[in-house]
Amino acid sequence: MRLKVNGELIECSAGTVAALLEELGVSAPAVAVEVNLAIVKKKDFGTFALKEDDQVEIVNFVGGG
């Protein structure tokens, strides 16, 4: 499946947000995720289904100052 992740096209087999994060090696509790401009709640990462051409933004928690 083709997705746009952080502005770049990628091919992946992940069907859910949680699976995509795992495929990308991203720690789920350390990020916020938006799909097609809607924020996905953390508790829905495992069930939120991704489809072809979805635009996904993965944003790191950054707290330093």
Next chain:
Amino acid sequence: MEFTDTQIQRYSRHIILPEVGGKGQKKLLGSKVLIVGAGGLGCPVGYYLAAAGVGTIGIVDDDLVEVSNLQRQIAHSTGAIGMPKVESAKRTFEALNPDVKVNAMKGRLTKDNIMDVMKDYDIVVDGSDNFPTRYLVNDACVLMRKPLVSGAILRFEGQVTTLIPHEGHCYRCLFETPPPPGLVPSCQEAGVLGVLPGVIGALEATEALKLILGRGEPLKNTLLIYNALTTSFRKVKVPRNPDCPVCGQNPTITELADYDAGYCQL
């Protein structure tokens, strides 16, 4: 108020800009900005706001200057080691521009003092170094309807966004709850390129000046992410979250709480 001859010279590069002018410069001199944190971000934010002639700058921080701060915290000098950061920052900013009054507040913001600290300021700029303070500042700004410019840094990544309560997104719209304690490292634990807070702090100061002047487009509903290694900027659109616990349709956070539980002091 009328400008003195010295002020006309000091602010001439502002006054000549049609978007600022004498009128805008007077707005800056009459404005009040609160900076949370006198560290990597707070130093450049305060430095540039003082240079720009923001008339009243509040700065709050509990720490003392340490030698390990000096790789990036540019308002503090070697001679200030051991001094409260807010006193060191006040000395630096007021030496740069005598038009500026700096209110130095040594201490931590808590649910009990934050509203009293914030009430006299037009805009809040967050440069804090820990999540409990970030959430507290966000929630207080939403409840008090204060514009908040939020910046954060770690390693080579920086983030900036401008939060206009009830008009655009808030911090919790994107990051609903703090990450589990210990999961996201601090700069002390993971490092930070010394110049990174300079880039992000300068962007935060720019956002604050634009808000005061009413010029340009703030980073409303937008998170700007900077990667110093690739020299790239990415803008992420952040819609308001109707389920946001503090600024959504049915908020569950209607009063402040301290979020320190489970967090070690960063």
